[in-house]
Amino acid sequence: MAYRYGEYHDGPDPLAPPYDVRAALDEMGDAILSGSTPVHALRDLLKRGLPGMRDNRGLDDMLREVRRRRRELRERGRLDGTLERARALLDQAIGQERAELFPDPSDDARLREAELDSLPDDTASAIQELTSYEWRSAAARQTFEELRALLRQEVLDSQFRGLREALANPDPAAMERVRQMMGELNDMLEADARGEHTQEDFDRFMSKYGDLFPEQPRNLEELVDQLARRAAATQRMLASLTPRQREELANLMAQTLEQAGLSDQMRRLGQQLQTRRPDLAWNSPERMTGDDPMGMGDAVTALEELADLNQLESALRQDYPGARLDDIDEDSIRRALGRSAVDDLEALKRVERELEEQGYLQRRRGKLELTPKAVRRLGETALRRVFTSLEAGRRGDHDQHDAGAAGELTGASRPWRFGDEQPIDVVRTLVNGIRRTGSTIQLSVDDFEVAETERRSAAAVCLLVDLSYSMALRGTWAAAKETALALQTLVASKFPQDAVQIVGFSNYARVLQPDELAGLDWDMVQGTNLHHALLIAGRHLDRHPDFEPVVLVVTDGEPTAHLLRNGQSAFEWPPSRETLELTLAEIDKMTRRRATINVFMLAADERLKEFVDEVARRNGGRVFSPSAERLGEYVVSDFLRQRRIRR
Template identity: 55%
Template sequence: MAGQRFRYGAWRDGPDPLAPPFDVRAAVDDVGERVLAGESLRDALRDLIHRGPRDGRGLDDLRARARRLRRDALRRGNLDGAVTRAQQLLDQAVAAERDELAGRDDDAARFHEAVLDSLPRSTSQAVQELSGYDWASDEARRTYQQILDGLRREVVEQRFAGMKQALSGRDPAAEARIGEMLSDLNDLLARHARGEDTGDAFQRFMDKHGDFFPDKPGSVDELIDSLARQAAAAERLMRSLSPQQREELQQLMDQALGDGPLRSQLAELTDNLRALRPGMNWTRGERMRGAPDLGYGDATEALGEIGELDDLLGQLGQEHPGATLDDVDVEAVERQLGRSAADDLRRLRELERELRRQGWVTRDAEGLTLSPKALRRLGRTALAKVFADLAGRRRGEHDLRDAGAAGDLIGSSRRWQFGDEQPLDVVRTIGNAVRRRAPAGVSTLPVRLEPDDFEVSETERRASAVVALCVDLSFSMFADGRWGPMKQTALALSHLVATRFPQDSLQIIGFGRYAMPLSQGELAAIEPDMVQGTNLQHALKLAARHLRRHPESEPVVLVVTDGEPTAHLDDDGEAFFSWPTTHETVQSTVREVDQLTRYGAVLNLFMLGEDEGLRRFVNAVAQRSGGRVFSPEIGELGRYVVDDYVRARRGRR
């Protein structure tokens, strides 16, 4: 290190070297909190990427920056500057010629003045008529020649950035080399369009003509993308002008390119590029405003930027089916939005990649969704919220934090074996350690435990339970703010059963106009439906089917609803809906209640809201089935349901 010098300065752009990496678990928990609050799972995962994780910048921020740049580009100037510049040069040439002719006193001078006086008002037509004019003024001739030479140079430079030197003058050798390059390029693109292997041909083309392409494309596709962007910008310029301006510019361009091979080769190139990149925006015009008149090159450059920003906005929107962050062109982001924006995008990609690598999310046809691993974490979070509420409301009831024990203590113990989940018998465990050391005359203090000293308390095995949790999915649950607590309750109960009562069989049944069994993933992802109907009859029918699959278990049926039944299944299996409810709907629902009662199940109903019709219905059902009615505050729903489940599963047999 001796002799080396280092200079330090303020950090300006690029990734923050001190920024912490994304906390993947925190991102998953953030999604979980929003789902438990009632938001859509798809929306929560989408917002994770669009808004960015906590204190991060997401796709929405990048889109906002792209929209600002697009607005700025639209105010960059006037697009018809090429025609305006041609008109200015023409006026200068004509004025210089008139000055020269005014100093001459001959018939030829008067004739030339008459020619100038009769020039058409159209710039392109005037330039065309003066193409064979014998200029008296050298200055006027040079100015006139700039009209076509300058436009010709701008047109070709706009398509090929490396042609500036070749077009600096009218060099026949340079013209021939340009023509050869265009011929080889069109041949290469035609072969690529036919599906031929063009890898070697592309390399030979770049070895021969690479100085025309300073961006150094690495493949045929990169070359096509670059050329197509430029060609599309030129096409969009023509579409952005008024019909009169478009005609003027087209005629000027035709005159500038002449009748030689250059004009036809450029037209062929445009056709090839349109065929190879049909999805590129070739026809959309733009209304640009601003003080300066933009020349042909500046105008097409501005429209090219706008076109690329339009593509970026579409990519960053991620609206099309199957969209991923890999669809976003990072190089285009860096070109248009800067290095820091590209780094933000790379970090978002890394976050999504880590979420998938660590098994928190999976991707299906509709986009990202939570994996079973993440759903277990979500259920654990929901259960923790319920238990936290229970811990703060001790009423001398059963301690649910120990609800996962295999049964009630019976007073005896046995040696611990690997895999035992019974509670540890501390007194007998310490006694074993003391008795083991005492006969050898060794001091028993401090007590040193070995694996053989441990004993566990024996418990009376409880009967397994078969549980059906029927949750109302009608739109009123969402509209009245009950959607999130309903999801939290169902997920909490699902996780409790899976982790602490694995011998139980739980089925969550959602019911709207129809009922359906729901997995944890389906429950987390389900969204409210605008279709009306509360088909409790169908839900109870599915519950009975679930109970009959487990005849040896204690049947438990829990119903969470905020409205009386308004739908039932007809004999043909189609749902019949009516509001207010009908006698047939109530009777069909009560018949399912009676079926469950005869089977031995007790229905406990959790009534949300103060609807009088619902109150009358649930009271009648509870009285008929021997069940109970709870009317919890919405924030206490989880506590009531979990508490009732633990009590009910203790069994009556």
């Protein structure tokens, strides 16, 4: 047997590795750190498309394609094509009849000409009067029958997609079969309304009339949806015509259905469809800008597709309360954009589900929130970016995956004791087991030994982060949060013996928990209360008297508020003398605690420069003026430098 291999086209690549939702979380993290909520960050991600997935379209890409497709449909043609064609055939038949009557000198010929002269201008009324007219011209009779066949096909095709082909043959049996189909369809819908319909009834119906429904619905619900959308499109087509055109075409439709013996059945069907699907736009006009006349069936098909595209556009925008990807109908996507768009949509839905199922997002009281696991991931990403910058700049520490709590190995070992964190000395442990048991190694607790390491001092770390509104105005807010996350992650992963505390301050100061850092928003209040932040940091250092103190301050403004004795915040700008004196007094207390304060200044304000210079003079710490993009790099490298010195 011969085999031929080629590119797989039936959906997503089944051998492709599963998508790593952590990359999606990282993309969301940038928006969240900038102040976006998790739900908006997720929506923005799904609109842009997923990072790392080749050829994957986001919602915005699909939306652009839907709008392009809608423009093409609107420019396809005019809706009055059937009226125009019917008028042309009517004029042709009348002209052929007049040509037959003109040579005849009889009174009968003159009476017939007078009858033709008195025909109403309205196309529908003229056709109605000519229905009983006895044509003298065989060509005129044939043209008029062609007109009636055209109307019969177009009118029924506007209600049932595909009946145009079924009625192309003028066999009366074909029309009788359509009548039977409509009767049984109405009976089935009424039985369903009474709760008496079964799937077996529908299967029997489709076995008899399935060829009349090219979309091949699988159940009654799908059939109702298809028929209702087409019936609503027919109503919209009529609403889109001028009043005169609407009246003419409505009369033509009514005449055609009456002559075909379908008027009552079609009325029953229309009422049931409108009752079942009142949500469809039944009478909304649609503007078509094309020049080519379209037949009635083609015009209804175009309007049906336009309705699908309008509804699809609304779902793809996802800009309404409670919007979810599940609101986007896959059948509409497939009809409008093809199978590949369905695969893209499923990929987006999968990421949304995976973020929740893998524990990165949770819904609490209907609100989407980051989990602690997601915050840890964002911290790891922030730290990784910092280390990447440090490596690129050839300075500072770099990412060491084997770093831990232990110091440098001394070369000695000792028996393991409960609670030891030093690494296991594997060689000595195995030797102990062999000595005790002989050739067979069966380890016991007493066999284990640990490698001795140098003692590494612990540090009490305080990061004071400005939360004032000016941080958001200057575009430094996201960088400050990312820096705090990076430092928190660094201490937790490489220096777990350290005690880290992050304090945010605006008009008041407060301790920030790691889990709230990512979603933290700035405070729209007046005041930069560094005095209160230093008070909280001082209490943290006092709780760890044997730890090495590390104090880092990130701010873009001088102190403009202080804490009163009654616990209230006092704000004044320019800063009052009392605010500066109380803040500097806390700086002096930090100096007596042997805590070096390094300040990271995010603005070039002269008053801020004077203040931080005074802090450096009193405390001996350093002042940095990094850009927002390099803030994390400066803070982390400075912390690592201090830890290396103290170790």
